[in-house]
Amino acid sequence: MNTRVPYSEYMYLPTVSHQWSTYEDILQPVCSQRDITPDQLREILQSVAEVYTRKDRATHFYKELPRMLWKLPVEERSYFLGVAVPEMAKRATEIESIVGAKTIILLRKRRGGGETRTVFFTPYQASALLSLAFFGVPMYWPDGDDGIGRPFVRFNFAHFFHDRHSQIHADTDRIEDASGLLQADFANCRVGGGALSSGCVQEEIRFMICPELILSILVGAVDPLADYESMYIHGAIQFTDYTGYASSFSCSGYVDKVAAQQSDCLIVMDALHFDQDLVNQSTQYDPKHILREVNKCHIAVTAPGLPEGVALATGNWGCGVFGGDPQLKSILQWLACSVAGRDMNYFPYGDSRVAELGRVALVAEQEGWTVGDLAAKILLYVANWANKFQDSDFQHVCSALTVRLSGESL
Template identity: 35%
Template sequence: MKKFISGYLAFCTNHGQARCHSKMACKNDSSQVKACLNHPDVIGESRAGSSRETTDGSSPKRRHSQSSGNEATGSRQKPGAEARSGDTWGEGKLKSEPECHMQLDKLFANRQHTVLIDSPNAVESRWAGIERALKKLMHRGASVGDVEGAIKMYNPAHSMDWSFEALYTYVEKISKLENNFSNLISKMAKLALKLPELIQHPIPLLRQNCSHAITMSQEQISCLLANAFFCTFPHRNTRHAGSEYGNFPTINFSSLFAVRSPGTLEKLRALFHYFNTVTEEATKPIGLVTFERICIPPSQWPEWNKRMENMTNLHVCSKGFIEKEGKGMLQVDFASKFVGGGVLGRGLVQEEIRFIQCPELIVARLFTEKLADNECLKITGAQMYSNTAGYSDNFEWHSPHTDSTERDEWKRHYCQIVAIDALKFDDPRQQFTEKNIKRELLKAYVGFRKDPNIPTDYTPAVATGNWGCGAFKGDPMLKALIQMMAAAVAQRDLAYFTFENKKQAEDLQRMHALLKGHKMTVGKLYNLLQDYCKHYSHHHHKAKNVFDYISEKMGVRASQL
C-alpha cells in the first residue's frame, strides 16, 4: 500500500512538478518524479499549525500551569532586586517549555506539512474516500444517481457544475440486452480499486523536449481508465491558462458525461463494451502497450532544399481504412496537439474515432504533455475493441471487434500508431508559405522517421491520408506532397487512403508517377514548392493548384497528366 500511495500521488496530485522539472531537465526516472511529486491530497483538509483555536472553539490549553514570576526563587523579592545564582544575574523567570507549552492540534498531513508516519488522527486521504465511495458501487443495483453521488463525493468542488445527462440518457435508451449497467458498474468499481495492487511505481510524465517511453500492461491501462471513468484523478479537471495541468489533455470522463448528443451515446456504447470486455476473466487482455514520446533536436532537422532522396513507393487507395487495410504498417493518427483531441467531448473525426475503437489510447492523455512542433507520440500494441461506422454527425458504434493481430516478443500487438498534429489554418492561404511548409515537413518527418537502430528492410510502410485536411483546412494536394517528401527522407513507403475520393486517388497516383519518372529529389521538389508559394501569393484568386503548377514546371501540361 505504501508503494501505491507514492505512485498514486505521483500521477494524481503532482504538486510542485512544474517547479522541479526545470532543475531536473529531462530526467524522467521514477525516483526523480517520486521526490518531486510526493505531496499528499486529503479530503476535508484543514490548516494544521495555522490556528491556536481548539476543536471546541475555546482558547488553547497549556500542557502545564505557568508559575508566577514572583515564585521563581521560592521567596518574595523587593521590586528592582536581582535574583542571583552563581554567575547568573537576572530579574524574574525566563519562560521555557514544557511549563509554557501550548497544547498542539492533532497531528495530520496537509499541503504545507508532510507526515511520514501513519497517524490515527490523520484526516481521511483522498484515496481512502474514493475506496469508500467505490466499494458502495460494487454492490449490485447501483444506478446512475449512485455513480453521480460517488463521483461528486470526492470531487466536492464540482458538485454543482458537473452534469451526468449523457449517462442518464445512455441508460434510458440502450437496451438491457446490450447494457447491464448496474452489473458492469460493479465490475468497473472493483477494477478501479485494484489501483494499489496494479500501479506500484510512479508514472512519469512525457514532457516536452524529452524523448521517453512508458510500457504498461493492458490490465494496468484498464484500471487507469476505470479510474478515469470514475473521475478519481485530482487536479485534472481544468486546463485554463496557468493551471497545474494547463499543458495536458483532460483525462477524467466528467466532460463526456455532460455532452448530451447522439454522438456521445455512441461513444458510451463503445466504451462500455470495452469495460465489459476487460472485466470478464475470459476476455481480459494480457499483453503490453508502449507509449513513446519522440523529440528530434534542431541539430537533426533535415535541410530540405539539400536532400537528394527520390520518392519512395506509393500505393493509393480510394477505398479502405488506415486501421484495417493499413494493418501492420505505421498508422497515422491525425492528431490534436493534445492527444485524443475531443474524444472525451464532442469530437468525432479521425483521431477521436480511432481512440473510441481502441480505448487504450485514451490513457495517453494522463501523462502526455501537449506536442511541440518537433515531437510525436508513438503507441505500439494497442488493441481494437469496436467496429464503428460513419463520421462526425453520422458516427455510430457498430459491433464488437475481435482483434486477432499477432503479438511481438513483448506481447504487444503488431500495431503501431503515430500521433502527429497538423497546423490549423483559419485562412487556408496561410499554408502556402515557406515557414508553414517547413513546419509540416518537420512534423511529418518526426512521425515517419525510423528507429536508427533498425535496418530499412525491417521498417514497415506508413499508412496515412488527408492529414489535417478537414476542420484544419489543409490542402489535400499539398499535404500529400509533404508526406511523400517526409517519407522519402525517412526511407519509408506510403499507403495513402483518400476515403472514397476516387478522383483525388487518380490525381495523386499520376503526380507520384510523374515525380518518380523524372527522378525528382526531395530538395528539388522543396524548391518548386517555394516557387509555388510566391506564385500563390501573387495570384491566389486565379492560382493554379499545386499539382498543375509542378507538372508544368517539369514540362508536362496538366492535360497530359
C-alpha cells in the same frame, strides 16, 4: 480525468491523497453489486464527483446518464451494469497493486530536454487506470512550478538531394484497417484533441474505438506537442467498429482485432491549423509552414524504436477542420516518407482532390527527380500554386512539376 497541471515529471495515483479512503468507501460496495440500476450508477458517479466539486455541478455531470443507459439493448445494459461496472470498481480500488507503484511518469519536456521518453502500461494496468477515469477519480499532482525547457532540433535537408522517392500506394479502406503498418493519427497538438470533451473527427474517432489510447491524454497532453515533437503508441487495440464521421459518427458493435493489432503503431503528428478563412488558409503555402509540416512528418516517421521498412498509412492530414490543402499535404508527407525511407499508403476517404496522387509520382519518376528536386520545385513555385492547388485534381500540379529548375515560369 480531473487534474491540475503544475510542472512535474510524474503524477501520483489517487491512493496517496487524503481523500482516497472516501473514494474507497464509495466504490468498494460496487465491486460485489450485480444488480445496479442506471439511476444507482448515476448516484455512485455523483458521489465521487462531490468529493472534489460542488453538488450542483456533480449532479449536472451525470443527469443524462440513466436515459442513455435505458436506450441500450437489455442484454448489453445488463452486462454493463452487472459485470463491467463491478469489475471496473474492483480494478479502481486495487489500482496501486495493479500499477505496482504510486507514481506515473509523464511525457513532459525535461529541462535541458532533447531525449525520447517512454511510458509503458500492460493491458491490465491500462484497464485499471481507465476504470479510475470512468468513475471520475482524479489523479494527484505534486506541487511545482510551470517552467519548461524547449530544446531545438535541426532538420538536415541535405539528405533530400541524395534520396529517391518512396513508393505511394492509394487505398480505399480506412487507416485503422491497415494492420502491420504505421498508422497516422491526425492529432491535435494536445494529444487526443476533443476525445474527452467535444469533437468527433479522425483523432477523436480513433480514441473512441481504441479506448486504451485515452491514457496518452493522461501522460502526454500536459504539454502541447512542439514543432519538433511527435509521439507513437504501440499496441492499443480496437474494440468497436463504427460508421459515420463527426455528427454522423456511431459505434456499430464489438470487433475482435486483438491478434491483428498487437503490433500496430499509431503515429501521433499534429498539423498546423489553418481555419476556414481564405486569407488564413492561403498562409499554408508560406515556405516556413511547408517546411514545418515536412519536418513534423519526418520526425514522426523516424522516431527511435519504430520498426524499419514499414510503410506509413496516412491520408488527408490536417485537411478537415484544420483547413489544410490535401493536394499539398499529400506531397509533403510523401517527401518526408521518402527521406525516411518509408513507403506511403494513402487513404483519401473518397476525396477526389487526391484521386490522382499516383500521377504526380509517375511524373517525378519519369523525370528522374530526387526528393530534393521536388522539394525545391515546391518551394520555388508555391506562391504561384496557391490557387491552383484548390483545383479538383492534380492537373496543374503535374504541369508545374514538369517545369525545369532553370527558372522557366509557369
